[in-house]
Amino acid sequence: MSKTQTIIDGLEEKSTKYPDLYTKDGLEEELDRYSREAVQNIKFSLIIKPAIISFIALIISYFLDVSSVPFLGNVTINIAKFMFPAWQPVGEISPYSFWWLPVIVYALFVFLAFLAYNNLKLEIVRTPVSETIDRIMSSYTSIIDSLSTALPLIGAAILLISIRLGEEVFLGLSVPFEVKALIVLALGKLFEPVLDQLGVEFQNIVNHVKDIKDRYFSRIQLENSKNILRQTQSAPNGKVPEIKVEDLENYKTLLDHTNQLSQQIYKNFSSINYLLEKINNTQNISAEKIEQMKSLADSITKASTSLSDEKTVMALKSLESIVVKK
DSSP states (O other), X not given: OOHHHHHHHHHHHHHHHOTTTOSHHHHHHHHHHHHHHHHHHOOGGGGHHHHHHXXXXXXXXXXXXXXXXXXXXXXXXXXXHHHOTTOOOOSOOOOOOOTHHHHHHHHHHHHHHHHHHHHHHHHHHHOOOHHHHHHHHHHHHHHHHHHHHHHHHHHHHHHHHHHHHOHHHIIIIIHHHHHHHHHHHHHHHHHHHHHHHHHHHHHHHHHHHHHHHHHHHHHHHHHHHHHHHHHHHTSGGGOOOOOOHHHHHXXXXXXXXXXXXXXXXXXXXXXXXXXXXXXXXXXXXXXXXXXXHHHHHHHHHHHHHHHTSHHHHHHHHHHHHHHHHO
């Protein structure tokens, strides 16, 4: 039985025994306990496997040097003499030794990975979501990438400056520094799987927490649906009220009328709003004009009222008969 299934079964057992106490807060407490235990089980030693390639590159970089290195001496010249026995070194320039630069930068990469590990352990317990992992991984990956990219660019600038300063500065300082800076760039790219592995391990915890929530609430929803179905089946005489086709058609017609009425109300309000805007935007409306408009409205009202008068109607009919006879 999987860890997720065990937790879900435990949650269901507790929710059955203590239905009033074991609610969503209890679920969050259980998931918080699971997250803490899972985070504690992740050890920093997991970076050893993905770091093997970058560590091998670090060892190889110890032999790629134009100057002498501790314990091995002038490795590059010895390799050149071995490959080309007739070759002789040109000049007597003794370049600076930067064998320590990749070692220090690699140690810094490991330290940044340790900081990312501790940060993930702290944040995943607080907020076990994928966005937290992405944010932390992105920040530390950017630091490593920026550092590994900046050194070769600085070395290139020094290289260009030293061309004017002469062969001694060019071969003695710029070239050995640029060689090690390019090695640092390669180490930075090869070290990225270490952070990726950290992200994967903590992402598994987030996925398990999400899976537990989904499966637990799915079961709760299924149980609720079953309870509703049982209550429905236990109706009087064991019969479930039927819904007629006519009721559905009437309901649909009512919805259509409601929709049309809503559209008409919306049009009316739009027209009123448009009219009010026109009135508000209209200038030079004096009190005299408003009184004239009021008088005109009263006259129209009186005229319409008089048209409904019986004598007026009879007079209009008489007038019509006279015109028709003509």
